[in-house]
Amino acid sequence: MRTKILLSVALALGIASLVLLILNAADQTTVTTLLVIGLVCVSIEYFASKKTNSDNEQAG
Amino acid sequence: MNFKPVIRIIGFLILFEAMLMLLCLIPGIYYGEELRGFLLSIAISLSVGILAAFSYRKTAYSVGRKEGYFIVAVVWLAFSLIGTMPFLFTHSLDSFVDAFFESMSGFTTTGATVFADVEILPKQIILWRSLMQWVGGMGIVVLTVAVIPMFGAGGMQLYSAEANGPAKDKIHPRIKDTASRLYILYIACTILEIILLVAGGNSFYESVILALSTISSGGFSSQNASVANMTPYTQYVVMTFMFISGVNFVVLYMAVRGKFRIVAKDEELRNYILIILVVSLAIISINLWKHGAFDDVELHIRTIVFQVIAFITTTGFTITDYSLMPSASMMLFFILTFFGACAGSTSGAIKVVRITVLIKNSYLALKQILHPNAILTLRLSKKPVSEKVISNVYAFIVMYIVIFLLGALALTFFGHDFYTAFSASALSISNVGIGFTQSGMLLDFSSFPAASKILLSIIMLIGRLEIFTILILFMPTFWKK
Numbered sequence: 001m002r003t004k005i006l007l008s009v010a011l012a013l014g015i016a017s018l019v020l021l022i023l024n025a026a027d028q029t030t031v032t033t034l035l036v037i038g039l040v041c042v043s044i045e046y047f048a049s050k051k052t053n054s055d056n057e058q059a060g
Numbered sequence: 061m062n063f064k065p066v067i068r069i070i071g072f073l074i075l076f077e078a079m080l081m082l083l084c085l086i087p088g089i090y091y092g093e094e095l096r097g098f099l100l101s102i103a104i105s106l107s108v109g110i111l112a113a114f115s116y117r118k119t120a121y122s123v124g125r126k127e128g129y130f131i132v133a134v135v136w137l138a139f140s141l142i143g144t145m146p147f148l149f150t151h152s153l154d155s156f157v158d159a160f161f162e163s164m165s166g167f168t169t170t171g172a173t174v175f176a177d178v179e180i181l182p183k184q185i186i187l188w189r190s191l192m193q194w195v196g197g198m199g200i201v202v203l204t205v206a207v208i209p210m211f212g213a214g215g216m217q218l219y220s221a222e223a224n225g226p227a228k229d230k231i232h233p234r235i236k237d238t239a240s241r242l243y244i245l246y247i248a249c250t251i252l253e254i255i256l257l258v259a260g261g262n263s264f265y266e267s268v269i270l271a272l273s274t275i276s277s278g279g280f281s282s283q284n285a286s287v288a289n290m291t292p293y294t295q296y297v298v299m300t301f302m303f304i305s306g307v308n309f310v311v312l313y314m315a316v317r318g319k320f321r322i323v324a325k326d327e328e329l330r331n332y333i334l335i336i337l338v339v340s341l342a343i344i345s346i347n348l349w350k351h352g353a354f355d356d357v358e359l360h361i362r363t364i365v366f367q368v369i370a371f372i373t374t375t376g377f378t379i380t381d382y383s384l385m386p387s388a389s390m391m392l393f394f395i396l397t398f399f400g401a402c403a404g405s406t407s408g409a410i411k412v413v414r415i416t417v418l419i420k421n422s423y424l425a426l427k428q429i430l431h432p433n434a435i436l437t438l439r440l441s442k443k444p445v446s447e448k449v450i451s452n453v454y455a456f457i458v459m460y461i462v463i464f465l466l467g468a469l470a471l472t473f474f475g476h477d478f479y480t481a482f483s484a485s486a487l488s489i490s491n492v493g494i495g496f497t498q499s500g501m502l503l504d505f506s507s508f509p510a511a512s513k514i515l516l517s518i519i520m521l522i523g524r525l526e527i528f529t530i531l532i533l534f535m536p537t538f539w540k541k
Contacts, residue, residue, distance in 0.1 A: 007114050014106035021100050028095045032085060035102050039082060042075055042110065 006045040013038035066131050070138050071112025077142050078105035080191050084146070087183040087265060097150030098184055105142055129532055136521055140164045143192055152185045157510040164517040166192030168524035169406065171279025171376040171493030172516070174506045179284055183265065189280045190272035196524070197276025197305070197406040198246045242309050245316065246406075250275045253301045260293040274298050277305045277406045279376030279493045286378040292362065295379060299366045306332060306373035306401025327441040328402050328413040332372075335412065339396060340368045343389045350386040371396040374408040376493035383500045390496060394483070397490050398460075408491030408523055410460060417445060417453045459527050464489050467519045474512045484508075488516045489523035 017034045020026040081102045088095050143163035147153040153162065158174045165172045166189050173189075175181065250271050257267035269282045281287060287298055304312065311329055314322045323329065343364050347354075354360040366379045371393050382393055400409025417440065424436045438445045467485035472478065483495030483502050495502035505513060522530045532538055 003114075007110055011107060011110045014103050014110065017099065017103040018107060021096065021103060028099065031099045031103070032089075032095065035099060035106065036082065038106050039075075039079060039102075042106070043079075 002048060003045055006041045010038040010041040010045075013041070066127060066134060067112050067115065069131055070135055071109050071114070073135055073139060074105050074109035074142055075113060077139060078102050078109055080195065081105065081146060081188070083191065084184040084188045087187050091183045093182045093184060094150070095184075097148075097152075098146055098188075100149045101142075101145035104145060126538060129529055129538075132525060132529055133521075133533055136167065136525065139195075140167050140517075140521075143167060143188075146185060146188050150182060150185055152181055155510070157513050158506070161505065161513040161517050162189070163192065164520050165493065166278070166280065167196035168491050168520040169193050169196045169276050169278040169374070169408065170488060170491040170520045170524075171273070172487065172505055172520075173280065173493075174504070174508075174513070176504050176506050177284060178280075178282060186269055186280075186282045187265075190269045190278070193276040193278025193280055194250070194272040195276075197278060198243060198309075241313060245309055245313055246275065249301065249304060249312075253297065256297045257294060260291065260297060262290075262294055270294075270298060271301070274301045274375065274377075275305050275406065277302065277373045277375040277401075277408070277491075279370070281377065287366075288379050292358075295362060295366060298377065299362075299369055302366075302369045302373050302375045302377070303336075305375065305406045306369070308402040308404035309406075310404050311402070325441050328416060331416050332402050332412045335396075335399065336365070336368055336372060339372075339392055340365045343368065343385070343392055346386050346388045346392075367393065368396065370494075371492060372399050372407075373401045373405070374490055374492045376487075378494060378501065378503070381501060383496055394486070394496065397486050397492050397495070400490065410457060410490075413440070414453045414457060416440065417450060418457060421450055421453075456527060459531065460489065460523075463519065463522060463527065467515065470515055471512055474509050474515070476508075476512065484512070484516060485519060488519040491520060491523050 013034045017031045017038070020031055020034075078101075081098055084098055085095055085102075087093075088098060140160060140163045143166065144156060144159035147159035147162055148156065153159045153174065161172075162174055164170075171193070178186065253271035253274060254264075254267045257270055258264055262270070266282060269280075270287070272278070273280045279286075283289060287295055290298075307329060308326070311323055311326050314320075340361075344361060347360070347364070363380045366377075367382055369375070370377045370379070374397075383390065385393075398410055399415060400411045401407040403411045403413045417438065420438050420440075424438055428434065428436055438450060464485050467489065468481045471481035471484055476484065477498055479496065479498040480502060483497065484505075487493055487495040487502065505516070508516070
């Protein structure tokens with residue numbers, strides 16, 4: 001569930017930024033913020049899955 | 061061939077590339093530059109990366125030997141293709157071929173450039189060029205093994221396919237831990253160089269650019285004159301770290317851990333130092349013989365030793381116009397282009413260990429003629445070398461020479477003169493990035509036709525992945541089930 005939410009948010013932010021840039025509908029700061037949030041979501045998912053994997057390895 | 065893990069891994073790496081691009085926004089914001097080009101690149105990388113990485117979420121990561129080779133080749137290509145976006149979207153380059161050449165030259169740590177004037181480029185682009193080299197220096201896939209936690213047995217397949225040199229040394233039984241430790245050491249060396257450069261009065265930005273390009277043995281600089289106009293202190297720091305980048309990182313790790321006995325026993329390291337000393341002395345003597353006494357002895361020695369290290373480590377920084385030196389000195393630089401430093405370092409080319417095996421085996425062959433019944437064993441660091449390794453070394457060197465010659469031949473068909481064709485092919489396969497033309501140094505590739513740039517980009521990749529990884533993909537048996 002966590003993975004789905006985080007990645008959907010990140011993907012949505014990535015596509016939204018792309019559209020905003022193409023349409024020239026937002027300033028640089030807004031798009032930068034959106035992309036940073038998107039990459040933060042990806043990073044959270046990365047570290048969470050790393051921890052899950054490490055826990056599984058230890059349990060195994 | 062199972063393509064699902066391949067797509068997943070490429071997706072993860074594209075996301076990592078997006079993170080790197082995000083770093084380039086920092087100088088952009090600080091210097092008040094237009095960010096649109098990088099933002100567009102990040103948005104595309106983020107979207108494509110997520111789709112690729114998570115479309116086959118339930119797929120196991122374990123990859124076999126074939127997938128390992130395929131992933132390494134495709135990943136380097138994908139990284140270079142994604143790497144073209146910042147150049148194109150910031151309008152630093154208008155041609156895709158130019159952007160691909162620059163990107164491939166960056167990731168393969170070749171350092172050849174299509175920019176005639178780098179000083180007019182946005183600061184973000186200059187950082188992007190150096191970051192590409194830094195990532196390529198240790199190897200994109202070694203990074204994957206280190207940072208993507210889900211790898212199982214496949215980690216070793218990837219590491220073997222990418223790690224350079226005839227022996228793939230490990231410092232930990234788990235390949236993931238070996239890769240992580242090598243990366244920590246790599247980061248530590250980079251930070252140490254930045255600190256030393258800042259301490260010498262260089263700006264933080266300049267120091268970062270220089271450190272990223274030095275430790276990766278890349279050679280991109282933020283100045284048109286490379287490091288020629290920098291202070292002697294800066295040049296000494298760069299020279300030291302170029303030397304370090306040419307040492308096997310496993311040996312370097314042992315040195316850091318205080319295991320100096322193991323370091324001292326390393327025959328390749330000894331030969332690497334010996335080659336630098338002998339070639340430097342030879343060039344100093346040749347120049348002295350041709351030009352008479354030096355006005356400034358320290359300057360002359362620094363210049364020559366720097367340039368020798370820049371060539372042998374395949375960094376490709378320039379400190380002087382080496383094409384003005386006597387022909388014998390230039391020939392020594394050209395020969396060094398093929399040598400490379402130690403296996404397991406960030407440098408390209410043939411590597412000292414292979415040259416050592418070649419020379420020792422040739423000596424044994426001569427000895428065998430005199431003593432036909434003697435059982436002679438080739439030893440390296442006092443350990444016997446198997447016939448399989450010797451055969452691999454020979455196969456590698458033969459293929460290296462064949463690709464170099466075919467590359468040079470093809471370049472002559474694209475209209476280049478004999479001199480330039482030889483030099484461009486050599487500097488590409490060895491990932492040196494600098495060479496010679498009939499009229500001087502070969503530093504700028506902007507005037508090369510598109511076909512030459514594509515060919516040289518392919519040669520750079522073949523050289524960086526040490527030939528076998530790419531050529532194996534063209535064998536029909538590779539694709540059979």
